[in-house]
Amino acid sequence: MKTTTDFVQMKRIGEPIVMLTAYDYPSAKFAEEANVDMILVGDSLGMVVLGYDSTIPVTVDEMIHHSKAVRRGAKETFIVTDMPFMSYHLSKEDTLRNARRIMQESGANAVKVEGADDVIDVISSLTKAGVAVVAHLGLTPQSVNVLGGYKVQGKDVESARKLLADAKACEEAGAIALVLECVPKQLGEEISRMLSIPTIGIGAGVQTDGQVLVYHDLIGYGVGHVPKFVKQYESVHERIVGGIAEYVSEVKARKFPEEKHTFTMKEEQMLALYG
Numbered sequence: 001m002k003t004t005t006d007f008v009q010m011k012r013i014g015e016p017i018v019m020l021t022a023y024d025y026p027s028a029k030f031a032e033e034a035n036v037d038m039i040l041v042g043d044s045l046g047m048v049v050l051g052y053d054s055t056i057p058v059t060v061d062e063m064i065h066h067s068k069a070v071r072r073g074a075k076e077t078f079i080v081t082d083m084p085f086m087s088y089h090l091s092k093e094d095t096l097r098n099a100r101r102i103m104q105e106s107g108a109n110a111v112k113v114e115g116a117d118d119v120i121d122v123i124s125s126l127t128k129a130g131v132a133v134v135a136h137l138g139l140t141p142q143s144v145n146v147l148g149g150y151k152v153q154g155k156d157v158e159s160a161r162k163l164l165a166d167a168k169a170c171e172e173a174g175a176i177a178l179v180l181e182c183v184p185k186q187l188g189e190e191i192s193r194m195l196s197i198p199t200i201g202i203g204a205g206v207q208t209d210g211q212v213l214v215y216h217d218l219i220g221y222g223v224g225h226v227p228k229f230v231k232q233y234e235s236v237h238e239r240i241v242g243g244i245a246e247y248v249s250e251v252k253a254r255k256f257p258e259e260k261h262t263f264t265m266k267e268e269q270m271l272a273l274y275g
């Protein structure tokens with residue numbers, strides 16, 4: 001399994017770090033089979049798997065439930081689990097308790113938290129407790145109601161300055177990596193140059209130290225809006241619906257099941273049964 005040290009080394013030698021989200025046993029297994037460097041059990045879980053319209057309803061229990069399945073599917077891959085909405089804001093004790101549950105019950109290798117400000121202390125106290133923390137800046141979906149929508153962040157001087165300062169503060173607090181979501185490519189590049197921890201971009205340009213995509217977006221397995229920063233490498237949605245529709249029509253037409261799909265009782269057993 002690649003570790004925190006390997007990721008820093010990859011940044012140093014300029015080898016891009018590939019991260020992908022996964023939420024269950026098969027998605028984790030496929031991600032590992034395809035050699036991703038790290039898996040994120042993202043709270044995007046709420047939107048792509050559980051059907052909520054934001055990440056806000058996702059609970060620690062749901063994150064653990066899914067992370068356990070991901071761990072079973074990807075035993076040899078570094079797993080980062082998102083701490084969900086408000087699970088690291090109430091108090092230091094509550095934050096540590098939630099992180100302890102995620103680490104111990106799901107077997108994750110790190111947790112991810114969104115934002116800076118008060119979250120800088122969270123990063124530092126988790127790190128002191130031995131929890132590896134990935135920071136997440138730029139578009140932070142748990143704050144969608146504060147940000148006023150899912151929009152590119154850091155486009156003006158003031159917010160760009162804050163983003164640069166926040167990134168530095170995350171590193172100084174002990175973060176092992178920084179996810180940068182939906183920021184201008186120039187900031188993605190500048191922050192990556194400025195930090196010694198790896199940056200993992202999503203809609204943050206080509207110069208970040210790594211990239212992350214949501215599993216369902218990458219393979220076209222889902223419903224709804226696909227953001228500009230996504231490249232859909234597959235479109236399994238159509239193939240799945242096509243397969244199911246064929247099943248429906250074959251059952252209706254009595255074409256399925258066929259003889260080869262059925263089981264047979266031996267003749268003598270039939271005789272014994274009916275005399």
Ligand code: KIV
Binds near residue numbers: 042202214
């Ligand atoms: O929840 C998630 O999938 C994420 C990534 C988009 C970075 O946080």
Ligand code: NA
Binds near residue numbers: 043141
């Ligand atoms: Na997330």
